[in-house]
Structure formats: structure tokens, C-alpha cells
Amino acid sequence: MKTSSAGLENADLPLVCWFEDCHKESIPLVGGKCSSLGELINAGVRVPPGFALTTEGFRRFMSEAGINSEIQTLLKGLDTQDMKALENVSATIRGLIEAHPFSTEIEDMVAEFYRKLSVRSCLPAAPVAVRSSATAEDLPGASFAGQQDTYLWIRGTDEVLHHMRRCISSLYTGRAIAYRANEKFDDELLAISVGVQKMANSFTAGVMFTLHPANGDRSVIVIDSNYGFGESVVSGEATPDNFIVNKVTLDILERTISHKDIYYTVDTKTQVSRAIEVPLERQKVQSLMDDEITALAWMGKQIENHYGRPMDIEWAVDKDLPFGGNIFILQARPETVWSDKPRPVSAKAGTSAMDYILSSLLEGKRLD
DSSP states (O other): OOOOGGGOOOTTOOSEEEGGGOOGGGHHHHHHHHHHHHHHHHTTOOOOOEEEEOHHHHHHHHHHHTOHHHHHHHHTTOOTTOHHHHHHHHHHHHHHHHHSOOOHHHHHHHHHHHHHHHHHTTSTTOOEEEEEEETTSSOTTOOOTTSSOEEEEEOSHHHHHHHHHHHHHGGGSHHHHHHHHHTTOOGGGOOEEEEEEEOOOEEEEEEEESSOTTTOOTTEEEEEEEEBBTHHHHHTSSOOEEEEEETTTOOEEEEEOOOOOEEEEEOTTTOSEEEEEOOGGGTTSOSSOHHHHHHHHHHHHHHHHHHTSOEEEEEEEETTSOTTSOEEEEEEEEOOSSTTSOOOTTSOTTOOHHHHHHHHHHTTOOOO
């Protein structure tokens, strides 16, 4: 079988593969998110294990479902400014995709990979995050990231397969359809991979930028954190604690401890992620220890050095493991807001963070 996307013409492309078998050149096969996770694992970064339904598996599923022509008919001539029509078409397409089962071959592969992942995790029916990984997202200069869905704390083969189909169908949310139409992105080149990654049982989680997201300052690392899963930070539902760290010395330059109302954790009865109220006595308590801040910043530095550009990173501190092996990177993608802007003349391309600090001092800028 041949495939026309991104020049892949290997007749033996896998339908499912482990993250560690992927690297940064694997985007056409497993999308931006999963290729980044594989690259991180192979660079020695601590990442929860997992596997991916590849773009070849996605194409096989869509071909066997026999709905591609129906989808194109529904999209043809759609006015993306008509929100009602857009949402109706989106709901119809998503229903078509989610109603069709995977082939027995793919179901068996996913079941076997999930069984092996559970064994590796030393957990029966290991809880996983099921995450979309589109070939056009998480790329320098792209804004596709976040348009597809992620589902947390999924357990059992049937639930994993169900949420994999939901990830695939999220290619056709109203927002995603409109964005591709406005950007003149050819839907025939569209492909998605779905990652299945062991959940970190997060005590604290959040995001980290290896530059200042508000002003592009490359001499610092900025960390946002809240209790529980990172969903409350990424979605903006809670105001996170904020830490600014010197990229050279790893000293904590500034800390802002916020009033944290809610956090996401697993409901032990239903085994699903849900938002609950932060206990009153913890609402104004720092959610991340100083040693963890320093360790996270160090990891951020290593990831930035590996990719050679500022990064946007999701992370978690696992409450079931001791310090020293409990901080995990869940996702890393190139920062796209400031990275592509020209640097000041005094901060020449290729200079180190120390050079940047010195040049700023010479220009009379404040760094604190």
C-alpha cells in the first residue's frame, strides 16, 4: 500500500507503533505530538510510555469506513461564516466517523499494545491519555495545535478504541473545518495520528515556556502550575502559580502564588477526570516545591538545547513516585509566537542565554 502524504511511499508502514520508535522526522507517520514524544524519549527525557495509531492506521480506518466521499460532499460549498450550518456539518461528519468500528486487525493491534503498556506500567488496565496528533499541528509557524481533542484517564481496550475514534472525528470540529478553509489547507493532505500515553498521577502539573511568553525574553524560563492534572492550566479555568527562573543560574527570580479555586483529578468511583474545589487551606499555598521548579527548569533547558529553539512544554509531577524520578514531560512543541520574530540586533542569532543577558544589560534593560 502506498500513501501520498508528505512523500511517504513505504509499503510496510506500521498501523500502530511505540513512541520510542518515533523521532522528529516521524511527523508524516505519527504527527507533531507523538513524534515529539518519541524524540524526547530518545534524547533521554523522562516521558510516560505510550503508543500511537499512525497516519497509515488512520487512512486504513477511513478507507474501510468508506465515508471520505460523503465527507467531501458535505464540505463542498460550505459557508464557514454560517455557524449553524458549520456546526450541523461538523456533527454529521463526527457522527459518521464515531459510528464506524475499527477493523479487527487494528482492534487486535491496539488491544495488544495496550496490554503491553499496562504490563510496563505495572497496572491492570492502565489509565491513559488519548491524544490527537495531527500532521499539521505542533509545527514551527503553524497554529493548528489544540484544534483536536484529548481525553484523560481512559481505561480498558474498548474505551481506548472509542476515544481514538473521537480524536479522529475531532479533525472535523466546526473550528477546525473553518480554520482549514480560511487557511486554504487541502483536506486531502489531512492526516492524524492518535497517541495513547500512560497517565501521570499528577499531584501538580502545568506548562513551561523556555522564554517569557509575554515579552519574548529568552534569558528566562516561565512555569505555570496548579494542583492535579494540567487541564485546569491549559484551559485557563484556574489562575495558576507563576514562576520566572533565570535560564543560566536556575535561580527563581519571581514567584506569584495565586488563589487556586479548582483542580482536576481522577474520581476514584467513576475513574474519570473531573474538576473539584481546592481545599481552603491549600488555595494560597505554593503548588510546586522550589526543588521541583529548579529540576523542571533544568529539563526545559535540555529540551530547548536539543531542539535548538524556544519550546512550549507540558509537564506533571507524579504523586506516586519519589522526588528525583517523579517529574515527567507530557508534551513539547516549538513556541511559535516570539520564536519567529527578529531578535534585537545586539542579540545575534546563535548567542547563548548569558550573551542575551549581557547584551540586555549593555542596553540598559532590566532583567528582574
